[in-house]
Amino acid sequence: QVQLVESGGGVVQPGRSLRLSCAASGFTFYSYGMHWVRQAPGKGLEWVAVTSYDGSNKYYADSVKGRFTISRDNSRNTLYLQMTSLRSEDTAVYYCATQVVVIATQDAFDLWGQGTMVTVSS
Amino acid sequence: SYVLTQPPSVSVAPGQTARITCGGNDIGSKSVHWYQQKPGQAPVLVVYDDTVRPSGIPERISGSKSGNTATLTISRVEAGVEADYYCQVWDSSTDDSWVFGGGTKLTVL
Numbered sequence: 001q002v003q004l005v006e007s008g009g010g011v012v013q014p015g016r017s018l019r020l021s022c023a024a025s026g027f028t029f030y031s032y033g034m035h036w037v038r039q040a041p042g043k044g045l046e047w048v049a050v051t052s053y054d055g056s057n058k059y060y061a062d063s064v065k066g067r068f069t070i071s072r073d074n075s076r077n078t079l080y081l082q083m084t085s086l087r088s089e090d091t092a093v094y095y096c097a098t099q100v101v102v103i104a105t106q107d108a109f110d111l112w113g114q115g116t117m118v119t120v121s122s
Numbered sequence: 123s124y125v126l127t128q129p130p131s132v133s134v135a136p137g138q139t140a141r142i143t144c145g146g147n148d149i150g151s152k153s154v155h156w157y158q159q160k161p162g163q164a165p166v167l168v169v170y171d172d173t174v175r176p177s178g179i180p181e182r183i184s185g186s187k188s189g190n191t192a193t194l195t196i197s198r199v200e201a202g203v204e205a206d207y208y209c210q211v212w213d214s215s216t217d218d219s220w221v222f223g224g225g226t227k228l229t230v231l
Contacts, residue, residue, distance in 0.1 A: 035220065045165065045208050046158070047220040059218045078216065095164055101176065106212035107220065108155040108170035115164060 002111060004096050009116030014085055022079040022096030022113055024065075030054070030074040032100055035109065036081050048094070049081065050064035064090075069090035086120045093117050126223035127163060133229045137228075140196040142226045144209030152211040154192040156185055157181040159225075160205045180183065196228070206231045 008020040036048040047069040049060045069082040097109035127145040132141040157165035169185035182197040209223040
């Protein structure tokens with residue numbers, strides 16, 4: 001079964017750190033670029049970061065650049081998001097997502113996890 | 123940074139046709155993807171590369187693009203399509219980034 005399962009969310013104080021994980025199964029994880037997308041409560045989708053299939057290229061949204069780090073362990077079929085210096089505006093559901101079935105000209109996310117909630121609050 | 127503009131809401135009666143627009147500078151040169159998101163669920167890709175439906179998406183959902191506007195059209199609307207809809211593109215103008223529109227809440231009257 002092709003799926004992504006996020007974990008690691010929770011309540012954290014402002015300024016602290018948290019690491020999210022996304023476990024992939026049912027497809028050749030090491031062949032695909034992987035993304036993080038977040039959604040603040042009652043708000044729209046916001047792309048956060050991407051890593052290439054081998055981790056050699058990474059890009060970030062301006063809102064998280066310098067604070068968040070995306071990484072992957074292809075031997076464990078797992079994607080990570082290390083979040084530091086967390087702010088209240090980082091409160092959101094965090095999804096991992098990728099393109100595994102469709103062949104789009106530019107990345108379209110046809111596989112999403114169920115999301116993990118991060119709440120930044122004192 | 124690149125901006126995609128969607129109307130916050132669209133309302134349509136059952137059986138009618140809903141059209142959700144997505145505007146952006148030079149969007150004609152970009153591939154537009156559309157997602158449907160129901161409450162408490164992850165988004166689902168319903169159209170990619172402007173007009174292509176993934177397997178399992180009904181034919182009454184279609185995408186088009188003209189000038190600086192992409193449009194998602196849902197024909198013969200019924201309660202099951204009530205959801206939030208997002209357009210999305212890849213922007214390579216600065217660093218690579220993936221941009222979502224603000225989302226449109228489709229309400230079936």
